[in-house]
Amino acid sequence: METAAILIGSALIALVAVQVILGTVTSVLALSRQRKQNSLSDLFMMERIEAARARRERESQNAWNGFRKFVVRQKIEEAKGTASFYLEPHDGKPLPAFKPGQFLTFRLDVPDEPKPVIRCYSLSDGPRSDRYRVTIKRVPAPRKVPDAPPGLISNFFHDHIHEGDILDVRAPSGHFFMDTQAKPSAVLIAGGVGITPMVSMLRAIADSGSERQAVLFYGVRNGGDHALKAELKELSSNNRNIRIVTCYSGPRDGQDVKGQDYDEACRVSVDVMKEYLKTSNHRYFMCGPPPFMQSVTDQLGEWGVPADDIFSEAFGPASIKAKSEKPRDAVEPVAGGAAAVQVKVTFSRSGKEISWDVGKDSTLLELAESNGVEINSGCRTGGCGTCKVAFKSGSVKYESQPDCDIESGCGLACVACPDGDLVVDA
Ligand SMILES: Cc1cc2nc3c(=O)[nH]c(=O)nc-3n(C[C@H](O)[C@H](O)[C@H](O)COP(=O)(O)OP(=O)(O)OC[C@H]3O[C@@H](n4cnc5c(N)ncnc54)[C@H](O)[C@@H]3O)c2cc1C
Secondary structure (H helix, E strand, O other): HHHHHHHHHHHHHHHHHHHHHHHHHHHHHHHHHHHHHHHHHHHHHHHHHHHHHHHHHHHHHHHHOOOEEEEEEEEEEEEEOEEEEEEEEEEOOOOOOOOOOOOOEEEEEEOOOOOEEEEEEEEEOOOOOOOEEEEEEEOOOOOOOOOOOOHHHHHHHHHHHHOOEEEEEEEEEOOOOOOOOOOOOEEEEEEEEHHHHHHHHHHHHHHHOOOEEEEEEEEEEHHHHHHOOHHHHHHHHHOEEEEEEEEEOOOOOOOOOOOOEOOOOOOOEEEEHHHHHOOOOOEEEEEEOHHHHHHHHHHHHHOOOHHHHEEEEEEEOOOOOOOOOOOOOOOOOOOOOOOEEEEEEEOOOOEOOOOOOOEOOOOOHHHEEEEOOOOOOOOOOOOOOOOEEEEOOOOEEEEOOOOOOOOEEEOOOEEEEEEOOOOEEE
16 A cells, blocks of 8 residues: 555656656747747848848949049030030949939039039930930030130030040939929920930930820921930830920021921920920920020910929029019119118128128129139039038028038028128138
8 A cells, every 4th residue: 555655656756757857848949949030030130231231332332422433435426516425433333323304513624724613414314323424515605705715614525525534523413303203294395405304304214114294395496406316216206105396496408307307497485385285284394595494484384384383404504583573682772772771791711791782782602702702613503512601690592492402501602692691601
């Protein structure tokens, strides 16, 4: 009886011991499985972090700050006095994508010029990772000032920049661009060399497979000035959603054939557009000489196109004003004709304090220049950012919004005017 009890007790103890051992083994196994899982998810997380880091690095390698070296790989004559320059990054690394309509900023050392000269040129091709293209027209002396020197940089590009040369170029920028995936149909209006951003937009529509409808109205004098003709023809022939209407204002007898080289013998105007467009309900993208853009902008307004649907880029130091707008800072003249308001502009580093006539003086840059205060400048249209200055106090307002990003407390002198007393760090 006693032996049986001992046996049963031992068996029970053995059972409990087996259970304890089994329980311990199970929890050790579970713990190890959990550890394995944790280390796998740690690994997965680390891989994701590494992939994100590599992606960020790749992206930041593509984009660049300041100037990057580009080799002129090809220079091609496109029309009389207009040439395209194909630019490849000297470092051979891929280029960041840009938005069709944006421009590049160049810095050139020109003999006899005391400082490097800055100019902007629109990208005239669709985004590609291997090269950029700009298309530049020679600028002659103004008709009214025939003795003035011709345009410095446009002619320098034509006469002195050759295949194999290396140029300093800032990354693409600018707020004038097209979203190729947007739905509303687009009307593109180009005068002369203002065709460059439009070709970029059409090429981007075609290359991205976008179904956005686009009609381009392109105005030039005659076939001699008709830049990028073959490329435009190819774009409209191969893409059902792209239509091009070319207007020659003075076709050459015996050389320019209507229906073959051009569509209409007139200037681009809303009257021509009405013949091709069923309604005025589109988004309008416009680039060309300032008087041309002013005139078309006014006509579009009269046709009922809201100002918000018109996007434009000015190539020269001029800006487009809606017809109804009052002159900038217009103030009632006081008796005797004197300007009603003056504000004080202090250039702190130069130690100069100058009165600004509201409604009379033009830009902060011109005020500085006419008073011997040095501020570097480039495009003089609020695009390249060269004339950026910091303000110690006060603020500025703009006739037309700058085309580049500006930190708070700074401004672009070429398009700014003081909004009250101002202290400029220059
Ligand atoms: C965003 C943007 C994009 C652009 N894209 C393009 C583009 O794709 N293609 C293109 O061809 N251009 C483009 N431009 C225009 C380009 O940047 C230059 O403004 C243009 O090439 C003229 O520069 P320039 O150095 O040749 O002329 P400048 O030397 O600046 O001269 C301009 C004019 O002033 C005259 N002038 C010079 N000195 C005097 C004087 N003492 N008295 C009177 N007149 C004088 C010159 O004869 C000339 O007519 C773009 C401009 C901007 C802002």
